[in-house]
Amino acid sequence: MEKVLLVSGSPKKEGNTMRVMEKCATVLTAQGLEAEIISLAGRKIEACIACAKCVGTGVCVLDDGLNEIADKVRAAKGFIIGSPVYFGTARGDLMNLLQRVGMLSYNNDKFLSWKVGGPIAVNRRGGATATIQEMLMFFFINEMIVPGSTYWNILFGKKPGEAMEDEEGVRTAERFAENVGKLIEKLA
Template sequence: MSKVLMLCASPRKESNTMHVLEECAKTIEENGLETEIISLRKKKIRSCIACGKCSQLHQCALKDGLNEIIEKLKDSDGFIIGSPVYFGTARGELMSALQRIGMVSMSSGNFLSWKVGGPIAVARRGGHTATIQEMLMFFFINDMIVPGSTYWNMVFAHQPGEAEKDTEGMKTAIKFADNVAKLILKIK
């Protein structure tokens, strides 16, 4: 069965980003696909140290839990990432994870190529579009397919539970998730 792996970059226990991804997961599952959401909340993901060992090991030399995520990603057909926006950018741990995942993929036969997915940004007031652009670079440079939606994949929220109040943002994210699922089904 096809699967979509989702990565939540929020450090909060009651996270709007996680809530958005959970709603996306429901939509994907309604299309008959499996989902798994992994939280980076208590993980200490390090930045790439440019050691080049991934080309020999076909995994990252750093041992901080990212290799387990990479193995799950290898077995997935889709990949959606969600990040809160802090100071106009995605969370540092997420970008470190994406850079290392990309390095391992490129040194291991480009296992990300033709996977379907994309980013979702959640923020109180602004920085959404810059954050989406920042995260999109990972998908494009790794030869992945990013479907559209009815608007940009962004949700306005700050305090726990506020994501639901942004009905347009939630509708956009859920439509994006539906498009990810439908595209995977078309390709498979």
């Protein structure tokens, strides 16, 4: 069974980003795919220190759980990420994860190439499209394939759970997850 890894970049275990990842996982599971969600709540993902020690080894020297997450990304066919918008950008720990996983792939066997996925951003009021664009940079430099949806993958909400009331946002994210699943099946 093909697998999709979903990462919630929020520090909140039951926040809006986690809830939208759960919605996507439900859609993927209904399509017959395996879906696993990793939450960054309670984790501290450090920034890349540019030591280049991953070159040829495929292993990051920083011991904060990133290597285990990278192994899960490697094993999955799909990779969906969600971030709350913080001052018009993605949350730092999530970008740290993307930059380090990106270096592991880029400096070694390019394991990210041809994986299917993309980003979703949750915001209270502004900055979601810029945040989507910021996260897309990771997908496109790594030869990944990003399907579209019926709108950009953005949801509006502040308090935990509030974004689930953004019907169009939820529908857009669900359709995006469905398209990720369809594309994985077509590429298989």
